[in-house]
Amino acid sequence: MDKLVAWAKQRGFVYPSSEIYGGFASIYDYGPLGVELISNLKELWWKNVVWKREDIEGIDGQILTHPKIWEASGHVDSFTDPLVDCKSCKKRYRADKILEEKLGVDKVAGKTLPELSLMLKDEEISCENCGAIDWTDIRSFNLLMECSIGVTEGEKRTVYLRGETCQTIFVNFENVLQSTRQKLPFGIAQIGKAFRNEITTKNFIYRTREFEQMEMQYFLHPSEADEKYEYWKSESMKFLQEEIGIDKENLRFRQHEPEERAHYARDAYDIEYNSPWGWAEFWGQHNRGDWDLKRHSMFSGRDLQYFDQERNEKYIPCVVETSLGVGRLALVTMLDAYHEEEIGEGDKKETRVVLKFSKKVAPIKVAVLPLMKKDELVKVSRQIFDKLNTKYACQHDVTQSIGKRYRRQDEIGTPYCVTVDFDSIEKDQAVTVRDRDTMQQERVKIEELEKWLDEKLLS
């Protein structure tokens, strides 16, 4: 993992944010290659989900959102954890959880923080770690990030940066339904940023306070929910293996236990990745039932029922959600692609760092290299570069030995290196194309190069 962090910074994938001011906790910026990687991942997902299907529409909801949305969604309540510490052994607990264990859910629900504090004392709840009854006051951590809108004091009001993207889908459910002539079942997809005041952040870009989600909410009749839920589960796994190229062995499903499900979920699965710090979830599938639209109906006073012509039935649609973090997908993609290989023999033995990104994911597709820094070679290589870079992200590198430049490209996962040598201009009008994984070379006519690359890269 440390190797990956160092590599990511050195090669321009991920930088710690605001580094010159001493850094900014758990915020990271994407560098020149990181932004290419991210945009490839997003494009692949979008095409796979929105373009390929008639029954999915895209939207782009905004980050600044009406505070009511978060009351309806349950986040203002359930994203506020009442935390309490044992003064004696310093262990931290969720106050509501330990009270629920003793007293049952009913007695705890709806209580204020001071009431919970009193209950801890009155019921003589002891710390299960050290047995002491010596609690700090209960403090609440609202995970929603606040900001304020308005210039003058009188105008100012608090709004929330959205804590998840899906709520902007739910509040646009009616709009999309009306402007697209979709009928149930159908889905709405979105890629966008969300924000949470996480208590702690962790593992490089794995958990950050600002993060981007790609997700799709599928609206349907309650009777169809289970089937679609299974369908999207298998579609996601297929996407990861076939489009992104993640090793099957490093992926698994894990079903949530009932008690760990979010407040809206009827059933939940995660896709987890076999990371250096253990299995890590990065893609959630939730069967949300009709919770969301029901709540927004309730809080907005708007009737969000759907009239189903075929069934001749009016109902609140159920929602099947598939949702993944862009940063987490990028991290998983980088972890899975990172390889160190021993090459050469005897004294010449050395380690090659190579990122085995799938061709669709690789930030740079082609590197064009003159064999040496000679004007006549550079002239031709630049012509080739100028032609290819209108279609593919390319690099042109003339410095130092050819072997070194191959290694540089290996380290950023470029699938193909095109080398212009003296034969190219004197004899055969052809170039060598070197494959990243096999390091094998193939001679290709310059005029056929683009077609050759198209076949390899677009298939």
Added chain:
RNA sequence: GCGGGUGUCGUAUAAUGGUUUAUUAUAUCAGCCUUCCAAGCUGAGGAUAAGGGUUCGAUUCCCUUUACCCGCUCCA
């Protein structure tokens, strides 16, 4: 937020309460050389996380802040 650990060029590192320019490797840049897998030579730029204190003198000792890592907790 709590507890524990860490912080020296981009990366990996050496050293020291005081001696001129803070070591070395690698990477980067410039030049020379070089006809396909990190070759060589010459040169250049680049660091004691930030602030304060003790001291004649602090990268070194102390304090505060900050960032990262490990746990608690939480999620995509």
